[in-house]
Amino acid sequence: MTRYLLKRILMLIPLMFGITLITFSVIHLAPGEPVEMQMAMNPKVGKEARERLTKFYGLDKPLHEQYFSWVGKLARLDLGRSFSSDGRPVADKIKERLPVTISLNVIALILEFGLAIPIGILAATRRDTWLDKGITVFVFVGFAVPTFWLALLLMYFFGVKLGWLPISGLHTLGSDSWGTLHYLWDMAKHLIMPVMVASFGSLAGLSRYMRSAMLNVISQDYITTARAKGLPERVVIYKHALRNALLPLITLLGFSIPGLIGGSVIFETIYAIPGMGQLFYQGVMSRDYPVVMGILVIGAFLTLLGNMIADICYAFADPRIRHGEV
Amino acid sequence: MNFKHSYFYSIFWPRLKRNNLALAGGAVVLALFAVSLFAPLISPYDPNGINAWKVLSPPSWQHWFGTDELGRDVLSRIMFGARISLKVGFVAVGIAVSIGTVVGLLSGYYRGLVDATLMRFVDIMLCFPAFFLILAVITFLEPSIWYIMMVIGLTGWMGVARLVRAETLSIRGMDYILAARCIGCSNTRIIFRHILPNAISPVLVAATLGVAGAILTESALSFLGIGVQPPTPSWGNILTSGKDYIEFAWWLSLFPGLSILVTVLAYNLLGEGIRDALDPRVKR
């Protein structure tokens, strides 16, 4: 077990190295260097911007030196200063937005798994019935509907027409002076729509996975044996099959992080939620290279971490790995 | 080849035929092909014909799906948009599938260092939220349809690579591959003649689902203003232009929204159906 853990952690090093390499190349991908980019018509301009970039990234130096100096800064968590006119450190900007995105995504993940697992089991046990088909269509509709359209429709019906839910943002103005419970309830109401939208889209992938994992397990011999022993179907499904079908889902947990973070651009923009997705979008649009690089790297590292934790959990849950057989 | 044919008729098709959701999906997909193929013939108006005196008029006999914020016929734009949206889907998936298949084959066939390197690269790519990469690259380059297709493809091949690798690993140990090697077939020949055809079925499923994903990604990019650029109609940018009028010019968002929804749904159901029909583990 210890050996497995050690191996897993050592594996992080080349992966982190690769992540920085790809991030670095995204910035250098644009035709010409970022500072030279699209200056065909007037070469002597943009001096100030060029100097700032050149200094921070050492763009006058050979590529490998540039890269290593950037990675060196990264190791000290120095992500540079934003190019926007506030000129704040990128690390600060990310720090103030990270908690929102992470908590939103954790809630969405919980909801997603909480719904997908029972739905998947239901579909598997009632295979090929109308219920199974109905579920299939329902979850795929969730996947197929363009996020921003769904978000706006919900906003219109629940926010404007019915007035049940607040439309955007995280808090009602003036909620700071309310009691804690009231404050939290207000925030929860603001989160209902974004979380629903964020998780509805991913329901399909997860529940279908759950369904096929379940079907797969049910067709195994030991389930047939269990049934043959005369165990009630409920016990067979929930005691024997479910535990084994759930295992691979842990790995999926890690993999759904990048999808959620990627999707956050859309719903954070629509719901005016000040998270990483919004920041990244603004950074990209205003060519704020330090912000873009910072978020790419931090986002990828977090995903990596998530994957590792999922893998380790898996290792603990799977007796074959736990006992060092693999 | 003979074997394949008999497999198709004896197992695959009967199985798929029993799955009416998949059949419905397939029918929609076919209908869409027809629409996009014949768009110039069947569309009632020029999709870019602006009429400033007729903006946002509701559905009528002249304009079945109403007109948009520039007085253009929404139905015609959706028909032409079908071409663009499908093109984005297919080219992007084509790129993703080609890269994924080659990487998966190499990785699974040669194993060892090649496998380790390629798979670590896959792991790394999977750490990035693909949408972030797409957003950054397209904005830094230029939001043209070619870049959009390319970048969606370049960020979407990893799943295919893993699938093909797994298939390849299991196939390469089989007797007929050993036999091929014994009679002196080259690696290239083995990979492409003997392994690829047998590893292709999961790719088919992934490709079907990928087309759906690419259409959705394009619409998300359009919402952010960096999708297919005007005046070229795509479902994504028609829907985006309709989002400001959701309550009173509902036709401008409803029809493109439904087009995306139904198409993506159809591809998914079809893809699922193919997967089930191909799955040897599933006993009937």
Next chain:
Amino acid sequence: MRNATGGSLLLILLCSLLLPACSTSDSPQPSVKRSATSIPVTGDSLVEGTIGEASTLIPILASDASSHAVAGQVYNGLVKYDKNLNITGDLAESYDISPDGLNITFHLRRGVKWHDGAPFTARDVLYTYRVTVDPKTPTAYAEDFKQVNNISAPDDHTVKVVYGIPFAPALASWGMNILPAHLLEGQDITKSPLARQPVGTGPYRFKEWVAGQKIVLEANSEYFEGRPYIDRYIYRIIPDTSTMYMELKAGAIDLMGLTPVQYARQTNNKSFTSLFNKYRFPSSSYLYMGYNLRHPLFGDKRIRQAMTAAINKDELIQGVLFGMGQKAHGPIVPGRWAYNPNVKDIAYNPQHASELLAQAGWKEKNNDGILVKDGKPFQFTILTNQGNQQRLMTAQIIQQRLRQVGIDVKIRVVEWAAFLKEFVNKGNFEVVLLAWSISQDPDMYDIWHSSKTNPGELNFIGYKNPEVDRLLVSGRNTFDIQKRKQAYFRIQDILAEEQPYTFLYVPDALPVVSARIRGVEPAPAGIGYNQIKWYVPKNEQVYVP
């Protein structure tokens, strides 16, 4: 909403969100008249929606409308425009101008305090002047102050400004927001914490800025013109326009600019008009298509004239503005004293456009119907900024019209900061679709003078005409209205002939204000001028602590 009257020009980002000073003699029409019979009381908050987040609250460093809007509440200038667009004292209680116009003496208000309690003195004025003209300060607003020969402060409450030659916009240029010297002097202004926590003299003081969510201002109880009735002024950042409109309808936003469609088609029902008051008046801005004159394609006058002839401005106003705007024929908005009503603008005539193009050598067409010369098709890209649906629609209509005469146009939409940084400032564009927000004084030296073509300056299209240069100088260096009129009339004639821009239209400003807010009295200056007098009757207050 109190626009910075300082810099003579402000690049405007989202004309729909600004509530610019109105310019013409037409009196603005509120859609609903409400008599303000009750007695003003304090309390409640006013929430304004804004698409972009402010970038910096040091106004001389900002180039975006969101920043200027917030800064306008926090700071004051020495002078301002009143409701009838006459210049009046602000931080200056009064001012004397010497008969030759070369000396202005400002008598500053006594007892004015910065929000941190420090007294406001002449030192602050001197500092603001110096930091603005300092070449190390990255500001777009230095030009007017560069005309100053000498500035001095005989005592704490007097500032004397001396000009070398007559400078017509001199007085108006002191509408520039005055910065606190005691917090900034001797520091690098680009690194000052004031960018996030401004300290001004204005009606509202800064309370908090929650990144990406809101900026909260609080009534300044010691404001020299009296405490504003409304307790808090809150800017909520809502990046999506559809969301913002829904927030308005749900009552969570009290003030925003409507789009023409919303004004004309979506807000006429009873349920809306009972909750909101809509206003409509010509904005002081015009939309134009600017040609990069350094580009070989656009160096030829005939080509530019052909473009204008190919574009139907009536169609634009109908399709994009629902008729709520007027055609622009030159850089002066109709209705101003400097506006030349006889200017010979090129009328819409595609036939004429084709002839002009043929004269310039573009005769043959390829299979796609695109004009070809020396084997090269006639194509270019119109660049415009993101977040303004009307501009994108305008660009698409233009694209369609130009296509009909055989010109292949692409449209590219770029975010504002990148638009300035990567394209406009670098001269890296072919054609831009942009708007100028213009001041009351017709001086437009910054936009048209040949000395203003350097990177980052406002004549980014590279327009150079010796006669216009001369006229610009004579127009600003006299106080004689007749002489000025002559100069600006001639400039309009020349620009109409040369078409360095195709001047498109002057849109109407379409602000909407929650009906619970009373005291809004539209005037030639728009609605924002008396904002400290706005109030909410006690029984209608929403945000009660």
